Amino acid sequence: xxxxxxxxxxxxxxxxxxxxxxxxxxxxxxxxxxxxxxxxxxxxxxxxxxxxxxxxxxxxxxxxxxxxxxxxxxxxxxxxxxxxxxxxxxxxxxxxxxxxxxxxxxxxxxxxxxxxxxxxxxxxxxxxxxxxxxxxxxxxxxxxxxxxxxxxxxxxxxxxxxxxxxxxxxxxxxxxxxxxxxxxxxxxxxxxxxxxxxxxxxxxxxxxxxxxxxxxxxxxxxxxxxxxxxxxxxxxxxxxxxxxxxxxxx
Amino acid sequence: xxxxxxxxxxxxxxxxxxxxxxxxxxxxxxxxxxxxxxxxxxxxxxxxxxxxxxxxxxxxxxxxxxxxxxxxxxxxxxxxxxxxxxxxxxxxxxxxxxxxxxxxxxxxxxxxxxxxxxxxxxxxxxxxxxxxxxxxxxxxxxxxxxxxxxxxxxxxxxxxxxxxxxxxxxxxxxxxxxxxxxxxxxxxxxxxxxxxxxxxxxxxxxxxxxxxxxxxxxxxxxxxxxxxxxxxxxxxxxxxxxxxxxxxxxxxxxxxxxxxxxxxxxxxxxxxxxxxxxxxxxxxxxxxxxxxxxxxxxxxxxxxxxxxxxxxxxxxxxxxxxxxxxxxxxxxxxxxxxxxxxxxxxxxxxxxxxxxxxxxxxxxxxxxxxxxxxxxxxxxxxxxxxxxxxxxxxxxxxxxxxxxxxxxxxxxxxxxxxxxxxxxxxxxxxxxxxxxxxxxxxxxxxxxx
Numbered sequence: 001x002x003x004x005x006x007x008x009x010x011x012x013x014x015x016x017x018x019x020x021x022x023x024x025x026x027x028x029x030x031x032x033x034x035x036x037x038x039x040x041x042x043x044x045x046x047x048x049x050x051x052x053x054x055x056x057x058x059x060x061x062x063x064x065x066x067x068x069x070x071x072x073x074x075x076x077x078x079x080x081x082x083x084x085x086x087x088x089x090x091x092x093x094x095x096x097x098x099x100x101x102x103x104x105x106x107x108x109x110x111x112x113x114x115x116x117x118x119x120x121x122x123x124x125x126x127x128x129x130x131x132x133x134x135x136x137x138x139x140x141x142x143x144x145x146x147x148x149x150x151x152x153x154x155x156x157x158x159x160x161x162x163x164x165x166x167x168x169x170x171x172x173x174x175x176x177x178x179x180x181x182x183x184x185x186x187x188x189x190x191x192x193x194x195x196x197x198x199x200x201x202x203x204x205x206x207x208x209x210x211x212x213x214x215x216x217x218x219x220x221x222x223x224x225x226x227x228x229x230x231x232x233x234x235x236x237x238x239x240x241x242x243x244x245x246x247x248x249x250x
Numbered sequence: 251x252x253x254x255x256x257x258x259x260x261x262x263x264x265x266x267x268x269x270x271x272x273x274x275x276x277x278x279x280x281x282x283x284x285x286x287x288x289x290x291x292x293x294x295x296x297x298x299x300x301x302x303x304x305x306x307x308x309x310x311x312x313x314x315x316x317x318x319x320x321x322x323x324x325x326x327x328x329x330x331x332x333x334x335x336x337x338x339x340x341x342x343x344x345x346x347x348x349x350x351x352x353x354x355x356x357x358x359x360x361x362x363x364x365x366x367x368x369x370x371x372x373x374x375x376x377x378x379x380x381x382x383x384x385x386x387x388x389x390x391x392x393x394x395x396x397x398x399x400x401x402x403x404x405x406x407x408x409x410x411x412x413x414x415x416x417x418x419x420x421x422x423x424x425x426x427x428x429x430x431x432x433x434x435x436x437x438x439x440x441x442x443x444x445x446x447x448x449x450x451x452x453x454x455x456x457x458x459x460x461x462x463x464x465x466x467x468x469x470x471x472x473x474x475x476x477x478x479x480x481x482x483x484x485x486x487x488x489x490x491x492x493x494x495x496x497x498x499x500x501x502x503x504x505x506x507x508x509x510x511x512x513x514x515x516x517x518x519x520x521x522x523x524x525x526x527x528x529x530x531x532x533x534x535x536x537x538x539x540x541x542x543x544x545x546x547x548x549x550x551x552x553x554x555x556x557x558x559x560x561x562x563x564x565x566x567x568x569x570x571x572x573x574x575x576x577x578x579x580x581x582x583x584x585x586x587x588x589x590x591x592x593x594x595x596x597x598x599x600x601x602x603x604x605x606x607x608x609x610x611x612x613x614x615x616x617x618x619x620x621x622x623x624x625x626x627x628x629x630x631x632x633x634x635x636x637x638x639x640x641x642x643x644x645x646x647x648x649x650x651x652x653x654x655x656x657x658x659x660x661x662x663x664x665x666x667x668x669x670x671x672x673x674x675x676x677x678x679x680x681x682x683x684x685x686x687x688x689x690x691x692x693x694x695x696x697x698x699x
Contacts, residue, residue: 056670057672061606063604064605064699066605066606067605067699079552081555088606088607088609090579090583090603090605090696092573092583092603093604095597097605101570101572101573101593102570104571105552105568105569106571108563108567108569109563110567114563118559118562121555121559122559125552127551127552127555128552128555186671186672186699188670189667195640196639196640196641197602197640197641197666197673198639200698201671
């Protein structure tokens with residue numbers, strides 16, 4: 001759906017008021033037209049905070065969410081700061097998602113409070129490509145601080161929300177100041193003509209998006225450059241009514 | 251015991267003259283080593299000890315027990331058998347290190363004054379003849395002294411007895427006079443009136459940094475480690491230690507690192523002197539700033555950020571991963587310092603790897619065909635999952651050159667997917683045929699994203 005011109009100009013006006021002394025907005029596209037069209041600016045805002053959580057058991061292990069974040073970080077330039085409470089990431093997998101081991105500096109913070117402090121410290125440093133942090137509780141006040149820190153430096157911040165118990169995951173319903181909120185759940189992998197496990201598939205839900213609408217996508221997991229892909233049966237589909245008006249090449 | 255008697259008891263005994271002055275020199279050297287390595291406040295405690303003020307320093311070494319272990323291990327590597335104890339005060343720590351037969355001992359805060367009562371009176375750092383006289387009077391343990399009236403004892407033994415007793419049970423403070431290497435670069439400032447407000451401390455920290463940076467500049471050095479000492483009016487010393495990854499002479503950056511830690515300082519009734527010294531200084535290389543005329547890449551210097559984080563969480567907690575040529579998953583990764591140069595290496599990419607690796611593989615119950623089929627179903631943490639698709643086996647052999655026990659061991663890794671699409675990395679210990687290669691039980695090792 002194309003936004004109305006009046007709406008677009010209003011949006012621009014609000015953005016200018018909001019901007020203040022913020023740096024020029026830049027966006028990091030996913031490279032999938034279906035996803036980028038749903039995000040204002042055509043991608044994830046750099047200099048903003050984004051939240052990612054896993055669905056189902058992923059809320060506890062955060063395995064798919066970590067790869068989703070690694071894929072985003074892989075497509076930025078510069079070093080990545082990755083803050084965890086206790087380390088359980090397996091570095092070869094992060095490298096397979098396109099984020100080379102040389103680019104990532106890990107901080108093992110030990111508790112929630114220190115993770116938040118390190119996250120904010122990293123976001124204030126404009127020399128980084130991005131900052132990823134694994135946190136459970138994230139209050140409105142804290143997320144606002146993080147968002148402001150990201151705005152001041154233009155560095156993308158990704159909060160991987162991860163909880164100890166499934167019951168704590170209800171916390172994900174609480175509002176925060178993050179620009180977007182994602183939930184990544186695993187789906188059965190792509191069917192292969194031979195026995196074996198195909199490329200992983202995710203159900204990626206855009207639960208909340210500032211100045212945008214929520215949406216969900218079925219995608220194939222990150223490749224070696226950190227790019228998502230559309231599953232073949234969706235990519236080859238006939239142009240539906242919702243893509244009306246777009247050129248055939250788009 | 252006379253030397254002749256000892257010689258009679260042990261044949262071929264090697265005898266050397268005691269050299270107390272050389273011993274003292276050696277102890278001083280050890281104290282300097284501890285100063286560089288562990289804490290800003292360290293002093294020799296002759297004839298055979300070193301005293302280290304560990305408050306505010308222990309967390310950088312992973313906690314109190316790991317720090318003491320580290321000290322004892324490093325000394326052992328240098329051929330010195332040492333015992334370490336941590337307690338509330340100098341007197342108590344001195345006693346516990348010498349009179350409790352354990353290599354490493356940490357007394358929880360506030361408990362020293364009770365436990366010390368059980369130690370013999372020799373632990374009080376008193377002259378030998380005084381101890382002998384006390385023993386003659388029937389005093390065996392420190393506890394025997396505390397409930398006796400003080401005046402008669404003091405009349406007989408002088409004020410030293412109760413001073414040592416009070417120091418041991420923490421009733422009296424004992425200032426440590428920290429060792430300082432002779433070539434140390436130091437800036438200090440005395441105050442006519444004691445200061446205590448946080449803003450004032452921060453302001454003077456900034457001034458000291460300015461002075462120190464001038465001295466460093468004159469010598470062409472940059473600071474790798476700074477110690478800021480606060481001498482309080484009551485004789486106590488509080489300290490802040492910061493470290494940097496590369497030599498630094500930037501005033502703003504150093505001031506910020508120091509001021510970040512000011513909240514840990516308790517000025518008490520006031521601070522009468524502050525001294526800032528560069529415990530570790532290295533040659534400072536001036537670098538030309540890259541300009542955008544020459545390259546488009548922005549100058550990315552994250553060392554300032556690394557310093558800030560290191561001083562917050564400790565050196566060990568900040569790292570990068572680098573590959574190791576090993577097929578055993580938990581050995582294929584090593585941690586390197588965040589500032590080390592890029593290795594440019596990566597892991598082999600033949601097989602997908604799980605994004606989360608369990609710290610220890612967890613035992614699972616399976617239904618599986620031997621020898622080379624993946625399980626049909628398995629239960630992990632009380633949940634039963636039916637395996638829908640699987641890939642494998644990927645055989646990993648034990649590394650016999652590391653341990654003899656691994657000579658025959660084998661692990662067969664499978665990637666399995668359950669009905670909901672959750673993917674796990676599981677392995678069977680053993681090749682499924684020969685019991686010598688492993689127990690044939692199944693383990694879950696990682697979770698795929």
